[in-house]
Amino acid sequence: MADAKFLKFDTQTLHAGQQPDPATGARAVPIHMTSSYVFQDTDHAAALFNLERAGHIYSRISNPTVAVLEERLAILEGGVGAVCTASGQAALTLAILTLMDAGGHIVASSSIYGGSRNLLAYTLPRLGITTSFVHPRDLDGIRAAIRPDTRLVFGEVLGNPGLEVLDVPAVAAIAHAAGVPLMIDSTFTTPYLCRPLAHGADLVMHSCTKWLAGHGVAIGGVVIDGGTFDWEASGKFPTLTEPYAGYHGIDFAEEYGPAAFIMRARAEGLRDFGACMSPMNAFQILQGVETLSLRMKGHIHNARKIVGFLETELASDKGAVAWVSYPELVDHPDHALAARLLPHGCGSIISFGVKGPGGGRDAGRRFIEALSLFSHLANVGDAKSLVIHPASTTHAQLEAAALAASGVGEDMIRLSIGLEDADDLIDDLKQALRAAAKG
Amino acid sequence: MTQPSFLVHGHPVYAHTGGRPFDPSRPVAVLLHGAGMDHTVWSLQTRYLAHHGRSVLAVDLPGHGRSGGAPLDSIAALADWVVALLDAAGVAKAALIGHSMGALVALDAAARRADRIESIVLMGAAERMPVHPDLLASAAAGDPSANDLVIGWGHGPRGHTGGSAAPGLALIPGGRRLMAGITPGVLGVDLAACNAYATGATAAEAVGCPALVVIGALDRMASAKAGRALASRLKMSQIVTIKQAGHMMMTETPDATVEALRGFLDLRRV
Numbered sequence: 283m284a285d286a287k288f289l290k291f292d293t294q295t296l297h298a299g300q301q302p303d304p305a306t307g308a309r310a311v312p313i314h315m316t317s318s319y320v321f322q323d324t325d326h327a328a329a330l331f332n333l334e335r336a337g338h339i340y341s342r343i344s345n346p347t348v349a350v351l352e353e354r355l356a357i358l359e360g361g362v363g364a365v366c367t368a369s370g371q372a373a374l375t376l377a378i379l380t381l382m383d384a385g386g387h388i389v390a391s392s393s394i395y396g397g398s399r400n401l402l403a404y405t406l407p408r409l410g411i412t413t414s415f416v417h418p419r420d421l422d423g424i425r426a427a428i429r430p431d432t433r434l435v436f437g438e439v440l441g442n443p444g445l446e447v448l449d450v451p452a453v454a455a456i457a458h459a460a461g462v463p464l465m466i467d468s469t470f471t472t473p474y475l476c477r478p479l480a481h482g483a484d485l486v487m488h489s490c491t492k493w494l495a496g497h498g499v500a501i502g503g504v505v506i507d508g509g510t511f512d513w514e515a516s517g518k519f520p521t522l523t524e525p526y527a528g529y530h531g532i533d534f535a536e537e538y539g540p541a542a543f544i545m546r547a548r549a550e551g552l553r554d555f556g557a558c559m560s561p562m563n564a565f566q567i568l569q570g571v572e573t574l575s576l577r578m579k580g581h582i583h584n585a586r587k588i589v590g591f592l593e594t595e596l597a598s599d600k601g602a603v604a605w606v607s608y609p610e611l612v613d614h615p616d617h618a619l620a621a622r623l624l625p626h627g628c629g630s631i632i633s634f635g636v637k638g639p640g641g642g643r644d645a646g647r648r649f650i651e652a653l654s655l656f657s658h659l660a661n662v663g664d665a666k667s668l669v670i671h672p673a674s675t676t677h678a679q680l681e682a683a684a685l686a687a688s689g690v691g692e693d694m695i696r697l698s699i700g701l702e703d704a705d706d707l708i709d710d711l712k713q714a715l716r717a718a719a720k721g
Numbered sequence: 722m723t724q725p726s727f728l729v730h731g732h733p734v735y736a737h738t739g740g741r742p743f744d745p746s747r748p749v750a751v752l753l754h755g756a757g758m759d760h761t762v763w764s765l766q767t768r769y770l771a772h773h774g775r776s777v778l779a780v781d782l783p784g785h786g787r788s789g790g791a792p793l794d795s796i797a798a799l800a801d802w803v804v805a806l807l808d809a810a811g812v813a814k815a816a817l818i819g820h821s822m823g824a825l826v827a828l829d830a831a832a833r834r835a836d837r838i839e840s841i842v843l844m845g846a847a848e849r850m851p852v853h854p855d856l857l858a859s860a861a862a863g864d865p866s867a868n869d870l871v872i873g874w875g876h877g878p879r880g881h882t883g884g885s886a887a888p889g890l891a892l893i894p895g896g897r898r899l900m901a902g903i904t905p906g907v908l909g910v911d912l913a914a915c916n917a918y919a920t921g922a923t924a925a926e927a928v929g930c931p932a933l934v935v936i937g938a939l940d941r942m943a944s945a946k947a948g949r950a951l952a953s954r955l956k957m958s959q960i961v962t963i964k965q966a967g968h969m970m971m972t973e974t975p976d977a978t979v980e981a982l983r984g985f986l987d988l989r990r991v
Contacts, residue, residue: 286866286873288893289881299891301884325990332740334769336886336975344888352889362895509898530740536724536787537737539761540898541890548889 291358291474292575299353313565314346332530333549343552347561351568355494355504358473358571359486362509363544365552366502366564370469370489371397372557373503377465377485379555380521380547382433384410389427389434391418391448392684393441394467395489396672399684402436415684418446419615424453428460433518435462439478439623440470443633443672443696445607447616450623454482461516469493469663470629474578479508481623485543492663493630495570496577500563505547509540522546528554577665580701582627586610587704588697588711592634595715602645602719604635604693630700631662635693639721642693646671649695652717655702655710667700667707727809729783732790734806735760736778739771743778748839749815750986751803752779753823755845756911757860757871757900759786762820765887765975766982773988778810782823784907792910796822796918800830804837816986818842820971821943822915825850831932832924841928842985844935844978845968847947848921848954852912860912863905871908872896877939877967879974886975896969925954932958933985935978937966959985 289297303312319338321327329335338344348366356364367373378388390402392415402413416423418441428435435457437448450466457464463484468476472493478486488494490502513522513535522542525531529549534542552558570577589608595601609620609628620628638645650658656669672690699707725743727734736743737760750770752763760767760779771777783802784792793799803826807815816839819827824846831838860867872893880892900908932955936948945962952958961981966974982988 286869288869288873297882299883299885301879301882328990329769329772332768332772334765334772335979336765336888338888346888349885349888350883353883353885353891356889356891357883357894360894361891362898363890365889509895532740537761538764539759539786540902541761541895544889 294357295574296572298357299350311350314561317341342556342558345561348559348564351564356506359506360479361506362541364504364506365547366504366559368557369501370503373487373505376551377505380551386411386433387431388413391437393418393444393446394438395442418448425456432462435464438467439476447609447619450478450481463511475624475626484508484511490567495567496665498664500566502559502563502567507544581630584704585630585699588699591708602638602715604637607633632697636695636718638718645718649714649718652714662698665701668698670696729805729809735781735787739767739777741771744776745811747776749812750775750777751815751817753819753826755821755823757903757908769979774991792907794910795914796825796829799826803830804834814839816840820844825918828924832927835929840931842933845943847943848951850915852916861909868900874941875968879965934960935981936962937970938962938964940968942968
């Protein structure tokens with residue numbers, strides 16, 4: 283008997299979620315720039331509003347172009363469904379507000395994107411949702427931080443910017459033992475490198491702006507439902523397991539089974555909070571997703587060459603490199619875990635320390651200002667190589683202790699390795715390191 | 722909303738009513754899912770039916786989803802169970818809408834209990850639905866590869882590449898998750914019941930009520946040809962062939978499936 287046949291990853295990056303346009307035969311995904319959709323008749327209108335029939339009503343809630351991206355990303359991650367949002371931050375907010383009300387509590391990795399940390403540490407407490415931060419390697423600490431009111435455990439596969447690798451299967455087991463789902467921000471790894479749902483996570487989110495898009499022209503986010511978490515058995519999620527007066531008394535778990543979370547996220551979250559993705563952005567991000575595999579191979583190839591170069595510099599007495607962090611290095615604390623979770627590569631973010639006269643902060647400034655191919659900006663995952671000094675930018679809101687807890691030193695430089703010729707990138711780094719060392 | 726609860730043969734039965742309270746005095750439609758599945762496969766039909774004049778019971782068959790008891794090991798036993806459900810729900814006569822294994826159940830019930838069945842809708846059905854011995858064995862053993870085979874073969878090209886009618890939902894992963902949730906071994910019991918059902922042809926010839934056969938043109942589990950052959954044995958049958966659908970027409974082509982039901986059951990908004 284033959285095995286089951288499903289389309290492979292590379293094929294899905296190009297085809298998933300789309301049929302050629304039935305109206306025109308267009309092979310590319312059309313950009314449906316429309317706010318709303320004509321109803322066939324009054325019965326059709328009522329059926330759409332009442333979730334009797336599938337279809338589009340208003341582009342804040344769903345849009346055909348955005349839906350292709352949503353379905354494609356859901357399939358690439360192995361999830362039952364997805365909702366695309368205006369940004370990665372909107373995806374995180376939507377997921378949290380779908381899961382919990384005031385009084386809810388989150389246990390989060392302390393090594394996460396600075397914007398996510400701001401949301402969790404400063405903004406959500408205004409709504410009565412609080413977060414305990416735990417170092418991603420401290421599994422006992424994560425277990426101990428879970429309380430009766432905890433509704434979510436949250437982390438990143440690769441910590442930002444410290445590149446700690448989260449032991450997703452172990453953290454998932456801890457969360458599940460407490461009746462709580464695990465959500466992973468998988469922006470740094472993309473489904474090409476890691477599919478967290480296959481490792482036990484229940485929800486996945488991305489900033490699509492980064493590697494999924496790759497071109498740096500569009501902001502967007504997505505939250506993907508693995509359909510794995512048993513909301514009813516947990517008993518902690520009335521938004522998913524009790525009738526919702528705001529939508530015809532629907533009990534989402536009963537009505538939609540494994541798709542309960544993602545249906546509520548759309549029916550309530552997009553409808554009411556409204557942080558939807560525009561069709562144009564969805565189209566632009568789709569262009570990136572179509573080349574995801576090719577680009578990720580290039581990112582990994584270049585990242586490995588740059589790491590090799592930085593290691594050589596580190597070994598040199600006269601070099602300006604103080605340390606290098608990349609999970610494929612044998613001295614990285616998570617090397618073995620990375621080999622298990624990220625067999626195709628550990629992404630294209632490299633952190634390293636720069637040293638020179640005046641200390642790490644001054645040396646870092648000289649280094650960044652001397653670069654010419656690397657662009658100094660607040661983004662990662664572009665096809666072009668990028669650089670930033672986290673302590674003064676993405677993580678600048680953090681106080682000293684939180685900065686240290688996030689693994690951010692004043693000398694830390696974060697590189698996002700692009701798809702240029704690696705030799706050109708190395709030449710640029712070489713001359714900038716010389717500038718840093720000179721003072 | 723709170724769903725009604727019934728006891729059949731001493732076990733609780735879960736039935737989704739499509740967002741309207743169940744009223745046995747109105748025309749009733751009972752929806753019967755296929756092997757290894759549950760009522761959620763009808764998500765895009767139940768609410769429509771319930772708001773268009775039908776009192777709906779989208780059931781979880783015994784041992785499936787939220788219903789108790791053990792899975793029943795023959796199509797005849799499942800058909801008897803459906804009649805017992807009608808008794809428990811206080812329903813004199815109902816339309817049965819079945820998919821795959823559920824269609825065989827509807828067929829068998831209509832053939833033997835004409836007094837209780839008003840009409841039948843058979844989706845993804847054939848008079849014989851043999852199952853490969855290796856699949857039977859792996860399903861009986863609770864091997865997840867059996868689920869994948871059912872989901873892989875159960876979807877046509879549209880299901881595999883996507884283009885879901887429900888924005889943002891992914892059909893293949895959704896099907897895999899649904900089947901991953903069933904109790905190991907239940908699929909094996911279901912498939913064995915389908916495989917052993919040898920009286921589909923005579924049952925079809927015995928059916929006296931109106932019947933609709935819904936065929937997925939790209940169905941690889943119950944071919945279009947087999948669907949037409951089944952329809953030819955039914956005295957009062959109509960055929961609707963859905964061009965883009967595989968076996969899972971309710972999720973692959975939900976609108977076309979609703980349209981087929983609307984025409985046959987004369988559904989009107991109430």
